[in-house]
Amino acid sequence: MxxxxxxxxxxxxxxxxxxxxxxxxxxxxxxxxxxxxxxxxxxxxxxxxxxxxxxxxxxxxxxxxxxxxxxxxxxxxxxxxxxxxxxxxxxxxxxxxxxxxxxxxxxxxxxxxxxxxxxxAGPGNAAAPPVERHRDLTIDRAALVVVRHGEPVGLAPTELRLLLELSATPGRVLSRQQLLELVWDHDYLGDSRLVDACVQRLRAKIEDDSSAPVYIQTVRGFGYRFGPL
CATH class of the missing domain: 3.40.50.2300 (Response regulator)
Structure with a gap:
C-alpha cells in the first residue's frame, strides 16, 4: 500500500x-x-x-x-x-x-x-554499461548514482530516468513523444512540456553552462540526444 x-x-x-x-x-x-x-x-x-x-x-x-x-x-x-x-x-x-x-x-x-x-524502477536500459564515464560525469546504472566533478548529483526519480534513457545510446536522437513513453509511461499523445521542463532541471544539475549544454543536446524539430559525441 x-x-x-x-x-x-x-x-x-x-x-x-x-x-x-x-x-x-x-x-x-x-x-x-x-x-x-x-x-x-x-x-x-x-x-x-x-x-x-x-x-x-x-x-x-x-x-x-x-x-x-x-x-x-x-x-x-x-x-x-x-x-x-x-x-x-x-x-x-x-x-x-x-x-x-x-x-x-x-x-x-x-x-x-x-x-x-x-x-x-531500476536502470532504464539493461544493455548499457553498468558504469559510464563521460568527461566529468559518471553514471552508475547499478547503484543509480550520478557523480559530477567527483561529487554526487541529487536527481529526482524522473530526472534520473531521463538521464538513463538518453545516456544509454549516446548520439541517438529521441523525440519528446518517445521520452514521454519511456520515462513518464505516457502511451498516448502526451505533453511535451513535461520533457522540456525536466530537461531544463537536469541541465541545471549536470551541465557547467545550461545555456550551452554538452550532455543533453537539443536537436531542433526532433528532440534530444546525449553527448558529447
Missing part, C-alpha cells in the same frame, strides 16, 4: 479525491493548506505528494520547491488551467507530472502509479 499526501484547499475536491484514492488502495493523508501539508510530510513521510497549485497562504509552487529541495519525493500537481504559465512554472518548481482540474480519479490514479513505478 502506498501513502499519498494530498494537499488541496477545496473541501469538496479534497474529500472526493481522498475517498477515491482510499478506495483504490492508498493510505491518504489530506491537508487543506501548504503549511499543514508540510507538517504531515514531516510527521509521516509519504510515497507521493498530490499538490494543488492554488493554495491560500503558501502556494503550491513554493511548497513544491521546498519538497524538492528536501529530496526526490515524487510530486504530482493539480492545476485549474491547462496553460503554459501554470504548468511550466509548476514543472520548473520540481513537479514530476500534472493533472488538470476537474480531476478524474482514474487519471490521477494512473499518474500516481506511473510516478511510483519510476521511483522504484
Amino acid at each position: 502506498s501513502r499519498v499526501l494530498l494537499i488541496e484547499d477545496d473541501h469538496a475536491v479534497r474529500t472526493g479525491l481522498e475517498l477515491a484514492l482510499t478506495r483504490q488502495g492508498h493510505a491518504v493523508d489530506a491537508a487543506e493548506s501548504g503549511e499543514r501539508g508540510l507538517e504531515l510530510l514531516r510527521a509521516t513521510p509519504p510515497d507521493v505528494v498530490v499538490l494543488d497549485l492554488m493554495l491560500p497562504g503558501m502556494d503550491g509552487f513554493e511548497i513544491c520547491r521546498r519538497i524538492r529541495a528536501g529530496g526526490d519525493l515524487p510530486i504530482i500537481m493539480l492545476t485549474a488551467r491547462d496553460d503554459d504559465i501554470d504548468v511550466v512554472a509548476g514543472l520548473e518548481a520540481g513537479a514530476d507530472d500534472y493533472v488538470v482540474k476537474p480531476v478524474r480519479p482514474r487519471v490521477l490514479e494512473a499518474r500516481i502509479r506511473a510516478v511510483l513505478r519510476r521511483s522504484a
Whole structure:
C-alpha cells in the first residue's frame, strides 16, 4: 500500500479525491493548506505528494520547491488551467507530472502509479554499461548514482530516468513523444512540456553552462540526444 499526501484547499475536491484514492488502495493523508501539508510530510513521510497549485497562504509552487529541495519525493500537481504559465512554472518548481482540474480519479490514479513505478524502477536500459564515464560525469546504472566533478548529483526519480534513457545510446536522437513513453509511461499523445521542463532541471544539475549544454543536446524539430559525441 502506498501513502499519498494530498494537499488541496477545496473541501469538496479534497474529500472526493481522498475517498477515491482510499478506495483504490492508498493510505491518504489530506491537508487543506501548504503549511499543514508540510507538517504531515514531516510527521509521516509519504510515497507521493498530490499538490494543488492554488493554495491560500503558501502556494503550491513554493511548497513544491521546498519538497524538492528536501529530496526526490515524487510530486504530482493539480492545476485549474491547462496553460503554459501554470504548468511550466509548476514543472520548473520540481513537479514530476500534472493533472488538470476537474480531476478524474482514474487519471490521477494512473499518474500516481506511473510516478511510483519510476521511483522504484531500476536502470532504464539493461544493455548499457553498468558504469559510464563521460568527461566529468559518471553514471552508475547499478547503484543509480550520478557523480559530477567527483561529487554526487541529487536527481529526482524522473530526472534520473531521463538521464538513463538518453545516456544509454549516446548520439541517438529521441523525440519528446518517445521520452514521454519511456520515462513518464505516457502511451498516448502526451505533453511535451513535461520533457522540456525536466530537461531544463537536469541541465541545471549536470551541465557547467545550461545555456550551452554538452550532455543533453537539443536537436531542433526532433528532440534530444546525449553527448558529447
